[in-house]
Amino acid sequence: MNSLGWYKAKRNYQLYLFLLPVALYFLVFHYLPMYGVIIAFKNFSPVLGFNGSPWIGFDHFERFFSSPQFLKLLGNTLILSVYSLVAGFPLPIVLAIALHYVPNRAFKKVIQTVTYAPHFISVVVIVGMVTMFLSPTTGIVNHLLGMLDQDPISFMTSPSYFSSIYVWSGIWQNVGWSSIIYLAALSTVDTSLHESAKIDGAGIWTRIWHIDIKGIAPTIIILLILDMGNVMTVGFEKVFLMQNALNLTSSEIISTYVYKAGILGGQFSFSTAVGLFNSVINFIMLIAVNKVARRIGDTSLW
DSSP: OOHHHHHHHHHTHHHHHHHHHHHHHHIIIIIGGGGGGGGGGBOOOTTTHHHHSOBOTTHHHHHHHTSTTHHHHHHHHHHHHHHHHHHHSHHHHHHHHHHHTOOOHHHHHHHHHHHHGGGGSOHHHHHHHHHHHTOTTTOHHHHHHHHTTOOOOOGGGOHHHHHHHHHHHHHHHHHHHHHHHHHHHHTTSOHHHHHHHHHTTOOHHHHIIIIIHHHTHHHHHHHHHHHHTTTTOOOHHHHHHHOOTTSHHHHOOHHHHHHIIIIITOOHHHHHHHHHHHHHHHHHHHHHHHHHHHHHSSOOOO
């Protein structure tokens, strides 16, 4: 920082003091804990500590990659992540555009309330509701199947249904909340463009595609980049609560494996190595997608 920069910082020090609590939060809870990543390359012992534990290099990574569970864990994680992204990313956009064109304000508020409310329900309650609705004996879904002369299905213990239950219950819970940012972006679209398009005879679908979608495209791209940066991050709590011995072939993902190996199994170094691998893949995906977005258009994170 040059002398002019220091002068401005000194002159406006009150503004920087407002930033100090946020900076300390990220420093203490996000950056300082990164030092603990070194145990991924060590045979960590709580008695010896971070520095005293022997260095073993990439042994834990090699053990994970050579494990018979590696491909299954990676596949299950990618299936849930990609499925959630493909099915869940467009729906908030569709909902936001639909709400944007609702003429009745009272009806619009009711729909917004109904779609926003599930976001505030805890994951534990959501899983409990899903379990009750899909119960083979008392669930409403199987009751409807019985009315159609269909045999009851044990959804929660079937590996083939696990990913769909996880993804669509998550979409139901978050689609309304996720649409808020798109509604805000739509409110900034110039209304004169719609008026001009109407005069030229453009229909509603043409205006949505060429005016609304184009107007919120930067927002869509930024959120897509951020979502791609979390492609390997699947909600541990929900998966773990839905997991059981019968659906384990589809429900065991990297985050649940890390929990079982690290917390329950006491393999702290190994679980840290697995978690670090997960984070590195997310980081690479974020950089790659951001670079592609910058080359294709003018919108990117940096």
